[in-house]
Amino acid sequence: xxxxxxxxxxxxxxxxxxxxxxxxxxxxxxxxxxxxxxxxxxxxxxxxxxxxxxxxxxxxxxxxxxxxxxxxxxxxxxxxxxxxxxxxxxxxxxxxxxxxxxxxxxxxxxxxxxxxxxxxxxxxxxxxxxxxxxxxxxxxxxxxxxxxxxxxxxxxxxxxxxxxxxxxxxxxxxxxxxxxxxxxxxxxxxxxxxxxxxxxxxxxxxxxxxxxxxxxxxxxxxxxxxxxxxxxxxxxxxxxxxxxxxxxxxxxxxxxxxxxxxxxxxxxxxxxxxxxxxxxxxxxxxxxxxxxxxxxxxxxxxxxxxxxxxxxxxxxxxxxxxxxxxxxxxxxxxxxxxxxxxxxxxxxxxxxxxxxxxxxxxxxxxxxxxxxxxxxxxxxxxxxxxxxxxxxxxxxxxxxxxxxxxxxxxxxxxxxxxxxxxxxxxxxxxxxxxxxxxxxxxxxxxxxxxxxxxxxxxxxxxxxxxxxxxxxxxxxxxxxxxxxxxxxxxxxxxxxxxxxxxxxxxxxxxxxxxxxxxxxxxxxxxxxxxxxxxxxxxxxxxxxxxxxxxxxxxxxxxxxxxxxxxxxxxxxxxxxxxxxxxxxxxxxxxxxxxxxxxxxxxxxxxxxxxxxxxxxxxxxxxxxxxxxxxxxxxxxxxxxxxxxxxxxxxxxxxxxxxxxxxxxxxxxxxxxxxxxxxxxxxxxxxxxxxxxxxxxxxxxxxxxxxxxxxxxxxxxxxxxxxxxxxxxxxxxxxxxxxxxxxxxxxxxxxxxxxxxxxxxxxxxxxxxxxxxxxxxxxxxxxxxxxxxxxxxxxxxxxxxxxxxxxxxxxxxxxxxxxxxxxxxxxxxxxxxxxxxxxxxxxxxxxxxxxxxxxxxxxxxxxxxxxxxxxxxxxxxxxxxxxxxxxxxxxxxxxxxxxxxxxxxxxxxxxxxxxxxx
Numbered sequence: 001x002x003x004x005x006x007x008x009x010x011x012x013x014x015x016x017x018x019x020x021x022x023x024x025x026x027x028x029x030x031x032x033x034x035x036x037x038x039x040x041x042x043x044x045x046x047x048x049x050x051x052x053x054x055x056x057x058x059x060x061x062x063x064x065x066x067x068x069x070x071x072x073x074x075x076x077x078x079x080x081x082x083x084x085x086x087x088x089x090x091x092x093x094x095x096x097x098x099x100x101x102x103x104x105x106x107x108x109x110x111x112x113x114x115x116x117x118x119x120x121x122x123x124x125x126x127x128x129x130x131x132x133x134x135x136x137x138x139x140x141x142x143x144x145x146x147x148x149x150x151x152x153x154x155x156x157x158x159x160x161x162x163x164x165x166x167x168x169x170x171x172x173x174x175x176x177x178x179x180x181x182x183x184x185x186x187x188x189x190x191x192x193x194x195x196x197x198x199x200x201x202x203x204x205x206x207x208x209x210x211x212x213x214x215x216x217x218x219x220x221x222x223x224x225x226x227x228x229x230x231x232x233x234x235x236x237x238x239x240x241x242x243x244x245x246x247x248x249x250x251x252x253x254x255x256x257x258x259x260x261x262x263x264x265x266x267x268x269x270x271x272x273x274x275x276x277x278x279x280x281x282x283x284x285x286x287x288x289x290x291x292x293x294x295x296x297x298x299x300x301x302x303x304x305x306x307x308x309x310x311x312x313x314x315x316x317x318x319x320x321x322x323x324x325x326x327x328x329x330x331x332x333x334x335x336x337x338x339x340x341x342x343x344x345x346x347x348x349x350x351x352x353x354x355x356x357x358x359x360x361x362x363x364x365x366x367x368x369x370x371x372x373x374x375x376x377x378x379x380x381x382x383x384x385x386x387x388x389x390x391x392x393x394x395x396x397x398x399x400x401x402x403x404x405x406x407x408x409x410x411x412x413x414x415x416x417x418x419x420x421x422x423x424x425x426x427x428x429x430x431x432x433x434x435x436x437x438x439x440x441x442x443x444x445x446x447x448x449x450x451x452x453x454x455x456x457x458x459x460x461x462x463x464x465x466x467x468x469x470x471x472x473x474x475x476x477x478x479x480x481x482x483x484x485x486x487x488x489x490x491x492x493x494x495x496x497x498x499x500x501x502x503x504x505x506x507x508x509x510x511x512x513x514x515x516x517x518x519x520x521x522x523x524x525x526x527x528x529x530x531x532x533x534x535x536x537x538x539x540x541x542x543x544x545x546x547x548x549x550x551x552x553x554x555x556x557x558x559x560x561x562x563x564x565x566x567x568x569x570x571x572x573x574x575x576x577x578x579x580x581x582x583x584x585x586x587x588x589x590x591x592x593x594x595x596x597x598x599x600x601x602x603x604x605x606x607x608x609x610x611x612x613x614x615x616x617x618x619x620x621x622x623x624x625x626x627x628x629x630x631x632x633x634x635x636x637x638x639x640x641x642x643x644x645x646x647x648x649x650x651x652x653x654x655x656x657x658x659x660x661x662x663x664x665x666x667x668x669x670x671x672x673x674x675x676x677x678x679x680x681x682x683x684x685x686x687x688x689x690x691x692x693x694x695x696x697x698x699x700x701x702x703x704x705x706x707x708x709x710x711x712x713x714x715x716x717x718x719x720x721x722x723x724x725x726x727x728x729x730x731x732x733x734x735x736x737x738x739x740x741x742x743x744x745x746x747x748x749x750x751x752x753x754x755x756x757x758x759x760x761x762x763x764x765x766x767x768x769x770x771x772x773x774x775x776x777x778x779x780x781x782x783x784x785x786x787x788x789x790x791x792x793x794x795x796x797x798x799x800x801x802x803x804x805x806x807x808x809x810x811x812x813x814x815x816x817x818x819x820x821x822x823x824x825x826x827x828x829x830x831x832x833x834x835x836x837x838x839x840x841x842x843x844x845x846x847x848x849x850x851x852x853x854x855x856x857x858x859x860x861x862x863x864x865x866x867x868x869x870x871x872x873x874x875x876x877x878x879x880x881x882x883x884x885x886x887x888x889x890x891x892x893x894x895x896x897x898x899x900x901x902x903x904x905x906x907x908x909x910x911x912x913x914x915x916x917x
Contacts, residue, residue, distance in 0.1 A: 068101075068260035071377045076102035078373035082366050084578050088355040089236050092370060095244035095328060095350040097265040098253025100205070100237075108354065110207045113214055113233035117313025118173045118293075118360065119324045120194075120227035122246065122281045124181060125166050127193035129277045133184045136280050139163035146179040151223040153179070157293070162769045170284025171292035173310060173360070178226045187220025196271045197242035197252065199234060204254040204268065211235050227313060240352040243309075243326045245271055247282065249344030278344075285309050285328075289364075291771035294325065297364035298627060303418055304329040304375045308351075308367075310360025323358035325367050327351050329374065331421075349374055357584065365576055365625060413460060414472040417485055423472045431474075432457050433502045437484035437494040438476075439522070440501075442803060443660070444793055445667035449501035451676040454686060455658045456481060458509040458520040461689065495793070510677060510684045512542060518684050519545060522658035525558035526550050527635045527651025528598070530659060530680060535595035536616055536634070544681040545656060547597045555726045556661035557737060557778045557806070558652035562730070563630050565622070567643045573625035574605060580621050583608025589638055589645060591615065599635045599655070616654070629776055657681060731755050733776050739783040742812050750812070750821075754779065757826050761833055761854065768909035770916060772836055777829075779807045785814065797888075802828045826855040838915040845875040848892055849899030850911060861896050864889040872898060 079090040079102050089108040092101045103109050128134045141163040145154050157172040169177035194200065200215025214233035223229050234242075237255055245252040250271040256263070286307035288294045299306040308327025329349045351370050353363040413431045416423045435456045440449050459481065464473050466480060474480040484494060510518040519533070519542065529549050533541035553559055565573075567586055574580040588606040595601045600615025613621075615634040622631050636649030658680045666676050674686050728737045729747050734754045738747050758774060765772050782788040785796050792801040792808050799820060801808045807828045815821040830851040834842055852858060864886065870878070875898065878891040902911050 071374065072101045072260070074373055074377050075370060076104075078370050079104045081578060082369040082576070083353075084575070084581050085583075086355055086366075086575070087357070088353065088363075090354075090366070090370065091236055091240050091350075091352045093240055093244060093255065093350040093352075095248045095347050096345065097263060098241065098244065098255045099260065099263050099265070100255055100257045101349075103257070106207065107209075109236045110205055110210045111235070113211050113235060114322065114354065115227065115313035116232055116234045116239065117227040117311035117322065117324060118175075119239060119243075119309055119311030119313075119326055120232065121170055121173060121178050121225075121311075122285065122309055123193055123197065123242070124178055124185070124190065124225045125170060125281055125284070126246075126273070126277055127190045128181050128185050129166070129274075129280070130193065131185065131189040133181060133189075134166055136167075136276070137165060139165050140169070140174075140177045140180055142174050142176040144176070146176040146226075148179060148183065148222045151221070151228065153223075153226070153228070158766070158771075160763070160766055162767060164769075167280055167284040167287060168769060170281065170309065171287025171290075173288070173293045175226050179222055182222035182225025185225060187218060187224075190220065190224065191215065191217045194232070196269070197245055198238060198269070199232070199242060203235070203237050203241050204266075205237050206256055206258075210237070213238050227311060236352055236354050239324070240326055240350055243328075243352075244350050246273065246278070247328050247344065247347050247350075249273065249278070282307060289327070291773070293360055294327075294364035295773070296361050296626075297325075297368050299327065299364065299368055299371060302329075302368075302371055302375050303421065304371060305331065306371055308364065310364055312360045321357065321359055323353075323355040323360045323363040325351075325353045325360055325363035327364070327367050327371065329371055362572055362575075365572060369576070413464070413474065415483060416467065416470070416472045416475045417483070418476050420485070428457070428460065429502060429506060431460060431483070433494055433499060434483040434485060435460075435481045436502055437498045438482040440498060440660070441484070442791075442806065443664060444497055444791060445664055446497060446501055446504075447671060447673045447676060448660070448663040448667035449497055450505050450673035451658060451663050451667075452522065452660065453502045453505045454508050454510060454673065454677060455520040455522050455681075457505070457689075458517055459522075461509060462517040462519060497793070505673070507688050508686055509689050510681055511687050512544060513683055518542070518681060520658070520681065521545070521654065521656035522660060523651070523653030523655050524659075525553050525556060525633075525650075525652040525661040526597075526655040526659035527559055527633055527649070528554055529596075529635075529655075530657065531597050531599055531655035532595055533656060535597075535601050536599065536654060536656065538614075543683045547595075548680065548682060550659050550662045550680075552662035552665040553659050555728075555737075556665065557735065557780065558632060558650075558661060560648075560650050560728070561632055561735070563647045563649070564641075564732075565626065565630065565645050565647065567645065569626060570622070570645055571607070573622045576625045577621045579613050579617060580605055580611060582606060582611055591636075591638060597635065597655070598650075599633070733758055733774070734779060735776075736779045736781070738781040738812065741783065742781065746812065750779075750781075750825075753822060754825060754829070757822075757829055761826075761829060764854070765833065765837070765912065768912045770837060770912045772833055774833060774836060775805050777805050777807060777832065779809065781809045781812050783811060785810060799824045800828050802831050805832070807832075823855050823857050823860075827851050827857065830854045834915060837912070842915055843872060843876060844879050845872045845895040845898060846911075846915070848879060849895035849897075850915070852892060852896040853899050853903070858896055858900070861889060861893040865893040865897055866890055869897070870894045 075092050079092060083090050083104050087108075089103070089105040091103050091109050093099065094101060125134070142155055142157070142161060144159055145152070153175045155172075155175050157174060161168075161172065164172065164174055164177055168174075194215055200213050202210050202212045204210075213235050214231075216231040219231050221229050221231070224231050241253065241255050250273045251267050252269040252271055254266040254268045256266070288309055289297075289299045289306050293310040294308060299308070306327055306329045308325055311324035311326075313322045313324065327350070328347050329351075330346045331348070349371070351367050353367045355363050355366065411428050412425055413428055414423055414425050415431055432453055436449060436453050439456065440452045443449050443452070460474070463480075466474055474483075476483040476485075510520050512518050528551075530547045532547040533539070533545040570589065571586040574582065574586065582605050584607070586605070586607045588604070590604050591600045591602075592604050592612065593602040600618065603613050603615050603618050605611050605613065605618075619631045619634045631647060631649070633649055633651035633653060633655060635651045635655065636647045639646045639648070658677070663676045663680070666679065667673075671679075677684065677686060726737055726739055727744070727747070728735060729744070729751055730736065731751055731754075734751060736747060736751050736754070738750075754777075762772055762774060780791075782791065788794070788798075788808060788810050789796050792798070794801050799810050799815060809815065809824070812821075815824055831847060834847045834850060838847075852861060875891055875894045878887065879895070899911065902914075
């Protein structure tokens with residue numbers, strides 16, 4: 001947590017069978033003869049597949065080929081499920097060889113000639129760069145609408161963008177920019193570039209019926225530069241082959257459907273592409289994924305480095321749009337830090353999605369499950385190969401030995417660090433420390449941390465081998481337990497409170513009435529009642545996981561929330577999963593049944609057809625498509641307002657077992673960790689892992705409340721506790737929790753100040769061409785300075801502290817009296833903005849100095865500037881080791897002075913770009 005000091009006052013089978021089934025059901029309205037043409041394809045592929053397998057010698061074949069074959073089958077399954085019943089196609093290709101690894105709907109992929117739309121823009125950019133029409137600095141201010149002769153179109157990106165350069169124009173797919181380029185570009189230059197990449201002629205794919213596409217020469221119109229007009233038609237296989245050539249450094253392959261083993265690539269042409277041109281275009285494609293037209297698919301959040309281009313096209317004389325996405329992936333560590341360019345030979349996977357009656361952004365969303373599956377399988381295959389290489393006696397053949405993982409008394413745990421893409425073996429208690437540090441990062445109450453440590457340790461021992469098929473026990477995402485990799489990088493030290501809690505409970509676990517390890521789930525907030533395992537996920541529920549009322553989290557940060565999702569957004573999200581896909585329109589979403597805890601147990605979705613789905617599945621599907629900040633739990637009601645669906649909910653997470661916010665309140669009022677666990681896991685007991693009998697507080701009998709902690713004691717009555725006197729208000733982007741001593745008028749004023757500050761900062765970033773996906777924030781105003789110190793662990797002279805999406809403030813009256821309320825809020829919001837722009841990688845001196853600059857606090861800190869200039873390293877050290885308010889102020893002044901020098905030398909826009917890099 002970073003603190004801010006006070007300033008001075010003032011599917012499993014082989015893919016041919018899948019193709020067969022998909023093609024039969026998706027040829028309605030056409031002659032079935034076309035189906036039998038595809039049958040020939042599948043038969044051909046099946047023959048060579050069986051033939052190759054029969055020809056293999058006895059025994060295992062190449063590990064690499066086996067891994068590739070396994071991944072190909074899973075990619076085919078993922079692509080088939082992702083496309084669902086939509087009309088379109090998905091092609092997955094190896095861009096280094098031209099080998100087609102999976103394809104859904106081959107007739108569409110190989111035989112249909114379609115308008116390319118905006119997917120042609122990278123090739124337009126290349127033609128314009130080659131001819132000197134533009135260079136890397138050529139900027140154009142978008143006028144929103146582009147017209148030329150009788151052609152007219154409108155740009156769909158934000159209206160307030162600054163003048164765009166070629167990289168940004170690709171990312172935002174600016175029609176105006178490329179229309180103006182088309183007015184200056186000669187048709188022969190455009191045609192020559194497209195000819196280099198194989199447009200207008202058959203690709204040579206081993207299919208009996210392949211269309212040639214269309215490239216009419218000497219009929220140039222400016223709109224051709226943005227993929228519109230009658231001069232260009234492409235097949236999906238042509239388009240992905242051309243893009244693969246663009247990213248792999250210029251090798252135009254003859255695409256082939258074939259297994260990996262013994263595959264020999266065929267290069268049909270080599271295209272000369274200048275390195276700087278390629279990098280400029282790749283930067284635009286990465287921008288499309290990170291902040292441009294494909295941002296909503298959240299491909300950037302995968303453990304891969306993904307870049308790509310969307311396209312939306314219109315049929316000839318038609319009004320229905322068609323969506324394209326062509327994307328590429330490489331290992332996360334291979335992406336360069338600045339422009340985001342991977343070396344040509346490092347690009348691993350190409351995925352093309354074409355959707356009828358859709359937009360490019362929709363196609364990007366459909367591509368995401370394919371990339372996600374590739375990421376998961378690639379990591380698993382690599383780790384299995386590594387295990388085979390280093391531990392042949394333990395891992396026979398291709399199976400993973402997990403006997404050591406299945407012992408309930410195992411002292412070591414294998415943990416896969418997803419972000420770092422490594423697997424570490426560590427002592428059990430070290431893993432517990434890392435989980436408590438991550439899952440309890442905002443917790444400072446010792447008893448709540450002890451309860452979390454015991455719940456986590458029990459979960460670990462109960463679920464050893466959870467990822468046995470992948471070669472490890474646990475991952476570090478919420479799929480298992482979040483984990484703080486202490487000591488792996490700066491700033492990953494574990495707090496003393498977490499260390500003490502783990503040490504104090506070493507070896508302690510929860511056991512049920514049958515003396516078995518309990519299923520000790522935990523979540524951020526249950527929202528007022530913990531969940532019943534049976535109604536949430538199905539099956540039977542043990543006595544301790546049938547849900548209990550929770551009066552303690554009622555006034556905490558995640559107790560209530562409201563999400564507004566447009567009908568268009570919700571339909572798009574629901575179309576990403578077969579369980580919720582109701583077709584091309586959505587007419588109603590409702591909760592059919594709730595369970596006793598208030599969670600949506602069964603839901604109805606109506607559109608072209610009606611489906612029912614579990615409430616938890618609905619929450620996961622929507623969150624995966626639109627972002628996990630939406631629908632924080634399945635405890636919600638639904639209403640309609642025009643074309644919007646409004647979800648009023650409470651809680652954060654599944655709500656099973658331990659409620660962390662409720663545990664915090666219980667600990668705050670003097671409950672012990674045993675009492676906390678007895679509350680949330682009734683009928684269980686705390687005992688040592690060696691099965692020794694242990695005492696357990698099964699009844700709610702709180703210890704005497706300590707008077708000396710600076711917290712006003714409250715009385716426990718009838719197993720309930722008097723509510724904390726706190727209120728909350730919220731806007732679209734903020735939820736403000738404040739003490740009852742603050743008037744509603746003051747709270748609304750503070751909320752308005754937060755909102756206006758956010759908008760001004762976003763406008764400032766947009767003015768220099770930086771797009772920011774600013775998260776929704778929670779702001780907690782503490783009642784006393786003692787509360788602030790206790791909750792944050794920061795010194796009393798700190799004005800605020802920000803951790804992730806949560807801002808903790810000193811008392812409202814204190815900040816207002818010192819005249820620093822507005823600058824403090826602005827400072828904290830700037831820090832969040834800087835973290836988002838820099839992906840958390842900005843050095844502290846730069847983050848602090850830039851925050852002071854943007855918050856307008858420069859004059860306040862000037863008096864504390866040192867006489868000698870400090871290096872950035874010295875500033876960071878002083879910021880980390882300050883022992884007093886003056887030390888911190890001096891460090892702030894030094895950081896601000898360093899940022900002022902940067903701005904004076906390079907301008908503020910370049911500081912923004914430095915952060916983004």
